[in-house]
Amino acid sequence: xxxxxxxxxxxxxxxxxxRIVLKGVSFEIRKAEVKAIMGPSGTGKTxxxxxxxxxxxxxxxxxxxxxxxxxxxRIDIGEARKKIGFVFQEFNLFHHLTAIKNVMxxxxxxxxxxxxxxxxxxxxxLLKVHIERELWDKYPAQLSGGQKQRVxxxxxxxxxxxxxxxxxxxxxxDPQLTGEVLEVIKELAEDGMTSLIVxxxxxxxxxxxxxxxxxxxxxxxxxxDPRKVIHNPRREETRRFFSKILKIGDExx
Amino acid sequence: xxxxxSLSKYLPYIFEGSLWSLGLVLGGLGIGFVIGVMxxxxxxxxxxxxxxxxxxxxxxxxxTPLIVQLFLFHWSIFPALGIKSTPxxxxxxVLGLRSGAYQSQIFRGAIGSIEEKxxxxxxxxxxxxxxxxxxxxxPQALRIALPQISNEYSIILxxxxxxxxxxxxxxxxxxxxxAIATGIALIPYLMAGLIYIGLxxxxxxxxxxxxxxxxxxxxxxx
Amino acid sequence: xxxxxxxLSKLSFGTLITLQLLxxxxxxxxxxxxxxxxxxxxxxxxGKTLANLYVYIFRGFPLLVTLMIMFFGLADIGIRxxxxxxxxxxxxICSSAYQSEYVKMSILSIDEGQSLAAxxxxxxxxxxxxxxxxPQALRVALPGIxxEIIYMILYSSLAYIVGVNEIFSAAISVxxxxxxxxxxxxxxxxxxxxxxxMASYGLKKLEHRLWIPGFETRRKx
Ligand SMILES: Nc1ncnc2c1ncn2[C@@H]1O[C@H](COP(=O)(O)OP(=O)(O)OP(=O)(O)O)[C@@H](O)[C@H]1O
Ligand SMILES: [Mg+2]
Numbered sequence: 001x002x003x004x005x006x007x008x009x010x011x012x013x014x015x016x017x018x019r020i021v022l023k024g025v026s027f028e029i030r031k032a033e034v035k036a037i038m039g040p041s042g043t044g045k046t047x048x049x050x051x052x053x054x055x056x057x058x059x060x061x062x063x064x065x066x067x068x069x070x071x072x073x074r075i076d077i078g079e080a081r082k083k084i085g086f087v088f089q090e091f092n093l094f095h096h097l098t099a100i101k102n103v104m105x106x107x108x109x110x111x112x113x114x115x116x117x118x119x120x121x122x123x124x125x126l127l128k129v130h131i132e133r134e135l136w137d138k139y140p141a142q143l144s145g146g147q148k149q150r151v152x153x154x155x156x157x158x159x160x161x162x163x164x165x166x167x168x169x170x171x172x173x174d175p176q177l178t179g180e181v182l183e184v185i186k187e188l189a190e191d192g193m194t195s196l197i198v199x200x201x202x203x204x205x206x207x208x209x210x211x212x213x214x215x216x217x218x219x220x221x222x223x224x225d226p227r228k229v230i231h232n233p234r235r236e237e238t239r240r241f242f243s244k245i246l247k248i249g250d251e252x253x
Numbered sequence: 254x255x256x257x258x259s260l261s262k263y264l265p266y267i268f269e270g271s272l273w274s275l276g277l278v279l280g281g282l283g284i285g286f287v288i289g290v291m292x293x294x295x296x297x298x299x300x301x302x303x304x305x306x307x308x309x310x311x312x313x314x315x316x317t318p319l320i321v322q323l324f325l326f327h328w329s330i331f332p333a334l335g336i337k338s339t340p341x342x343x344x345x346x347v348l349g350l351r352s353g354a355y356q357s358q359i360f361r362g363a364i365g366s367i368e369e370k371x372x373x374x375x376x377x378x379x380x381x382x383x384x385x386x387x388x389x390x391x392p393q394a395l396r397i398a399l400p401q402i403s404n405e406y407s408i409i410l411x412x413x414x415x416x417x418x419x420x421x422x423x424x425x426x427x428x429x430x431x432a433i434a435t436g437i438a439l440i441p442y443l444m445a446g447l448i449y450i451g452l453x454x455x456x457x458x459x460x461x462x463x464x465x466x467x468x469x470x471x472x473x474x475x
Numbered sequence: 476x477x478x479x480x481x482x483l484s485k486l487s488f489g490t491l492i493t494l495q496l497l498x499x500x501x502x503x504x505x506x507x508x509x510x511x512x513x514x515x516x517x518x519x520x521x522g523k524t525l526a527n528l529y530v531y532i533f534r535g536f537p538l539l540v541t542l543m544i545m546f547f548g549l550a551d552i553g554i555r556x557x558x559x560x561x562x563x564x565x566x567x568i569c570s571s572a573y574q575s576e577y578v579k580m581s582i583l584s585i586d587e588g589q590s591l592a593a594x595x596x597x598x599x600x601x602x603x604x605x606x607x608x609x610p611q612a613l614r615v616a617l618p619g620i621x622x623e624i625i626y627m628i629l630y631s632s633l634a635y636i637v638g639v640n641e642i643f644s645a646a647i648s649v650x651x652x653x654x655x656x657x658x659x660x661x662x663x664x665x666x667x668x669x670x671x672x673m674a675s676y677g678l679k680k681l682e683h684r685l686w687i688p689g690f691e692t693r694r695k696x
Contacts, residue, residue, distance in 0.1 A: 053595050082597035092588035096610045096687055106596035109606055141689020152592075159596060316671040317664040318632040320643060325664060328656035411537035415633070425539060438547035442540055450535035 003031040004066070006163050006194045007052065012061035014047055021047045022058070023218035029163065032192040036205040036226070039215035040241060045198045046089075048215070049165045052196075053086050065162060082110055085156030085164040089171050091148040093140040093155070099147075100126065100136040103155045111159070125154040129184045146177035150184055163194040170201060200245060206230055214238050260440055263431040267444055270424035271452060277344055277413040277423060278456075282406055284349025289356025293394075294386065296361050297368065307357065314354035319415050322347050327419060340419035348416070352409055359401045363394040396467050403460030407453045414449070424448055482649045482659065489645030490666060496563060496631050496641060501624055504567045508574025508620070509613070515579045517604065526575070533572035538630050541565040546637040562634035570627050577619030581612040614685055621678035628670050642666055 007029045014022040021044040029035055037045050050056040052063055054070055054077050063070040070080050093102050100122050107118035126136060129150040140148055149169055156164060166185060170178035182204050189195050189208055199205055205212055206226035213223040214233075222229060222238045233239045292307045299307075314322070326347050331338040338346075368390060375385035417425035428445040432438040476484075514526040533541060546561035556564065585608055593603035613620075635644035646663040650656055 050591075055591055055594055078597040078599055080597075081595055084595070086592075086595035088588060088592065088595075090588055092592035094589060094592065094607055094611075095689065096614070105606060106598070109602050110597045139688045141687075155592075155596070312672075313664070313668065316629075316668045318629040318643065318667055320632050320635070321646075321660055321664050321667060324646075324650075324656065325660035328650070329660055333657065414537035414539040417539070418636070425537075425543075428540075428543070432543075432547060437551055439544065439549070439551040442543045442548050446532075446536040446540040446544070449537055449540065450532070453535055 003033070005029070005064075006031050006033075006066060007196070008064040009048075009052065010062045010064075012048070012051055012063070013059045014044070014051060014056065015059055021218055022051065022061075024061070025215075025218070025220055026061075027213060027220065027223070029194055029196060031194055033211075034189045034195045034197065034209050036209035036212045037196065037198045037215055037220075038200065038202075038205060038212060038241070043215050044218045045215055046167050049086070049167050049196070049198060052165060053081055053084050055086075078110070082106075082159055083162045085153075085159060085161035087149070087153055087156055087164065087166045087169050089168040091140070091145075091152045091172070093148055093152055095140055098137045098139055099131060099143065099151045102140070102151055103158050106155065106159050121158050122154070125158040126151070128157065128188075129154045130180070144177060145173045146180045149173065149181045153181075153184060153188075157188070157193075163196065164188070166195065166197040166199070168198050168200065170199070202230060202242065202246060214241065216241070256435070256437060259435050260431070260437065263427075263435065263441065264444070267424065267427045267431060267441060268448070270422060270427040270445075271448055273341075273421060273423040274410065274413050274449075275452065277341075277348060277416055277421065278406065278410050280345035281348025281352050281409050281413070282402075284346065285352025285356045285405070285409075286402075288349065288353025289360050290391070292353065292357035293360030293364060294391075296357065297364050298382075298386070311354045311357060314351045319347070319351060319412055320418055322351060323416065323419060340416070340421045344413070344416035344419060344421050348409055348413060351412075352405060355405060355408075356402070359398050359405065360394055363398040363401075364390060366397060367393050399460065399464050399467065403457055403464070406456050406460065410452055410456065411449060414445075478649075478653045478655060478658075481652070482662070485645040485649055486642065486662065486666065489640060489642040492639065493631055493634075493641040493670075496559070496566075496634060496639065497628060500563050500566045500570070500631070501627060503563075504570035504623075504627065505574060505620060507567060507571035508623075509578050509609070511571055511575035512578025512582065512616075513604065513609075515575060516582045517600070530572045530575055533568050534576070536569070538565060538569045539633055539636070541569050542633055542637060558634070558638040561637050562631075562639050566627060566631060566634075569630075570623055573626075574620055574623050577616040577623070578612065581616035581619075582608060584615055585611050611690075614687065614690060617678075617682055617685065621675070621682070624678065625671050625674055628674055629667065632667070 005028050009028070010026050012022050012025040013020070025044075025048055027035070037048070039045055047056060051058045052070070054063075058071065061071070065080060065083060068075065068080060070077075093099075094105065097105060100119070103122035103125055104115075104118045107113045107121055108115060111118075113121070123136070131147060131150055131154065135143065135147060140151075143151065149172075153164075153169075169185065170181050173181065178201070182201065185195070185197065186204075186208050197205070197209070209226050211223055212226045212229045213220045214229065214235075214237075215221070216237055222233060222235050229238065230242055233242070292310070295303050296307055323343060327338060327340070327343040331343065371389050371393065372385055375389045376382075380389070413423060414425045416423060417429065420426060424445045428441040431441040435441070511526050511529065514522045515530070516523075518526055542562060542565035545556060545565045546558065549556060549561075589607055589611065590603060593607045598607070631641060632643040634641050635647065638644070642663060646659050650659040653659075
């Protein structure tokens with residue numbers, strides 16, 4: 001995998017009270033690369049993504065988006081966040097806006113585009129995530145979970161981000177709805193969208209990711225080719241982690 | 254300097270008004286409580302003409318200003334009924350009737366929030382309707398309603414200031430007389446205002462204590 | 476002039492004054508209430524403290540006290556307000572303190588995810604507050620704000636005490652000439668009933684119009 005580095009994270013530390021949640025996380029993602037982060041609950045995956053989008057301020061360590069250092073206190077953080085798409089586990093669609101307005105609001109209020117131009121872009125983004133015209137004027141409460149998450153992806157996508165961060169995008173969905181969301185994420189990745197995905201979907205991760213990083217207790221303890229990490233890990237903890245989630249997966253099937 | 258001396262002479266005079274204000278509030282709150290409980294029970298369990306009558310009552314007392322109610326009762330309704338009222342009696346009665354309208358809605362909500370399940374349970378163990386209401390539903394409803402009753406206290410306390418229009422010797426009336434006697438208005442009224450804040454604070458704290466005492470672990474909170 | 480002629484003509488004039496007072500005080504107090512509510516949540520240490528102090532004082536004072544201070548008290552330090560503006564200011568100040576309570580609560584009830592999503596799109600704080608948080612919070616606060624508006628209709632009658640010629644003062648003046656308290660105060664009461672009833676109806680309609688699918692379920696969760 002070649003190409004320029006889009007995101008570089010170096011030695012990230014974050015503590016909440018006396019609990020250290022991130023203990024020196026470092027990695028890079030190059031253009032069009034897809035990386036998956038997996039690991040048990042409460043090990044700091046969400047915190048890591050939030051730090052990258054500066055929704056949470058890391059205590060130390062540095063983050064670069066191409067040449068722009070996000071951890072530099074002098075930069076305009078709004079400018080930087082525009083270039084990073086964030087997809088939340090709980091969707092976080094704006095409850096008071098219709099699907100299409102959810103996608104448009106970043107374009108009109110942040111990018112200051114005229115309404116009709118914003119609308120055209122929003123329509124394109126919605127079609128890209130397979131949200132058809134008849135759903136555009138529905139409010140979030142009138143959409144299924146899978147539809148909500150796809151609108152949320154369109155909302156991030158419409159800003160034309162340099163990278164997409166997904167935080168367990170299908171964890172809040174009924175099992176039969178995860179497929180449509182994973183499909184969209186996969187299509188975007190295949191189109192060359194640089195992506196960092198936190199997920200528990202082993203099959204999906206191994207299919208789509210160029211690299212899987214295993215996070216445990218605030219550290220990346222293992223990383224590498226998906227098949228190798230999943231089926232033939234170097235570390236005992238990784239093996240135990242996968243045997244546990246694969247077993248749960250078997251039971252629910 | 255002179256001014257301060259003459260104002261400080263009036264300080265006990267204004268303070269004494271607190272007793273009158275508290276009298277109005279406790280009287281009003283008490284009458285309102287009795288009316289509120291009765292009317293809420295009728296609104297939940299009563300026959301439909303009775304219920305409509307009470308809705309009318311609530312509509313009237315919540316939809317007209319206290320000052321109009323005071324004059325209406327003092328100059329029209331009481332005389333028509335042959336009752337020779339004093340400003341104090343009119344004030345307490347009207348505050349009570351008015352608060353009854355508000356409290357009936359508070360209790361109605363509280364009863365509604367526990368009624369269904371608890372009634373069934375009470376009947377299941379063989380209680381009749383009245384026993385179930387008086388010993389199961391009502392005590393719980395009162396407990397749930399207590400924070401709102403506390404709020405009602407602070408509302409009536411502030412409303413009681415309006416009774417100065419009839420010349421009841423409560424805080425506002427005394428502040429007014431002090432203002433007239435000293436030629437200074439700002440300080441007496443500010444003092445009255447601070448006393449109202451103090452009375453609200455003390456009353457609310459007492460209600461909080463009562464609430465802690467009455468609270469049953471695990472019961473539904475309003 | 477007969478009693479009814481004089482009464483009804485004075486009363487209609489008084490009603491106009493009351494309505495005029497309300498057209499000034501309702502919008503201004505709602506706007507001020509929203510601003511103070513915002514300050515109480517986002518105002519930083521100093522803004523929060525000042526706003527909370529304002530609310531503590533003017534929710535603690537009876538409206539009547541604030542009114543007397545506006546009209547008689549401020550005159551002591553050389554600020555002379557007309558009866559109309561003393562009443563309007565007192566009502567606006569008092570009511571905005573109460574409104575801000577609803578606004579503050581409703582802002583705090585909006586889930587954290589809304590703010591995170593707004594930030595992640597690159598919104599500035601002000602954009603987030605005005606385009607994401609407030610449109611939702613104000614819908615939640617609307618019933619409370621509506622109640623306050625009803626109270627303002629009722630308490631506007633206190634303006635009589637500083638000499639504004641509104642409805643109640645018309646009633647008093649007619650009654651002092653004719654002494655027909657039953658007719659005078661009953662009709663006066665009916666006018667207030669009509670105003671409050673229409674206002675509640677209008678507010679219900681407004682709530683209905685601003686309603687968005689799923690809002691009540693969202694409030695519960
Ligand atoms: N705002 C916060 N304040 C205090 N502690 C927090 C905060 N946010 C997260 N934590 C704690 O930090 C730890 C890591 O949380 P994080 O959400 O990053 O984990 P995660 O790996 O995303 O877990 P999950 O798989 O459950 O989403 C947890 O123990 C959590 O309780
Ligand atoms: Mg997480």
